[in-house]
Amino acid sequence: MRNNILIVDDDEDLTFVITDMLESYGYCVTSAASAEEAFAILGDRVFDLILLDINLPDSTGFEICRELRRVSDVPVIFASARTGETDRIAGFDIGGDDCLPKPYSMAELISRVKALMRRAYGRETASGRTVTFGDVSVDIAARSVTRKGAPVTLSLKEFDLLACLCEHAGTALPKEKLLSEVWGAFSEVEPSTLTVHIRWLREKLEDDPASPKYIKTVYKVGYILEAEK
Secondary structure: OOOEEEEEOOOHHHHHHHHHHHHHOOOEEEEEOOHHHHHHHHOOOOOOEEEEEOEOOOOEHHHHHHHHOOOOOOOEEEEEOOOOHHHHHHHHHOOOOEEEEOOOOHHHHHHHHHHHHHHHHOOOOOOOOEEEEOOEEEEOOOOEEEEOOEEOOOOHHHHHHHHHHHHOOOOOEEHHHHHHHHHOOOOOOOHHHHHHHHHHHHHHHOOOOOOOOOEEEEOOOEEEEOOOO
């Protein structure tokens, strides 16, 4: 289930209220009060949506979004008292997905969040979905993998990588996107780390890791999972 949200806003009282409300709806919320703090968090974690204030003590939400769009397509909602047409257009031009003027009601915020999540990820349910390929079954929501009916032990990153491939099964994913989705938008992880994790997944899930049937390399692009329809 897609439910990890990052709030970037230096208004502590508002952030507390928003966090409490979103968590009551089942979202997992992390907050940052500055651009520096946001970049540090984004370098270490992956989020499904970002609620981004335009005015920050050390930068602007525009700058964060501009840098983010170099490496990630995570949905971004701008929230700000700057409600002029120029600011709204600027936000959309640099990659923002929605703009919410302050002050706003919590009901409107949760409605915008749900709507953007649906547009970005489809109508996912709490039960998630199971993806199969060969004798492997991956339950994304339960974070469990079986092969020939027996459990397969994966590290956290191995599973996150496999889940990302499963969620985009049949689509060739660039290495940059996989690194961003699994290790964080501003992570300094080397591409070789991705290569090693792909090799580990093949060793655990493919009959012949040297000639994979499902987790395939796409020349000059990245990787693709060819799963059953």
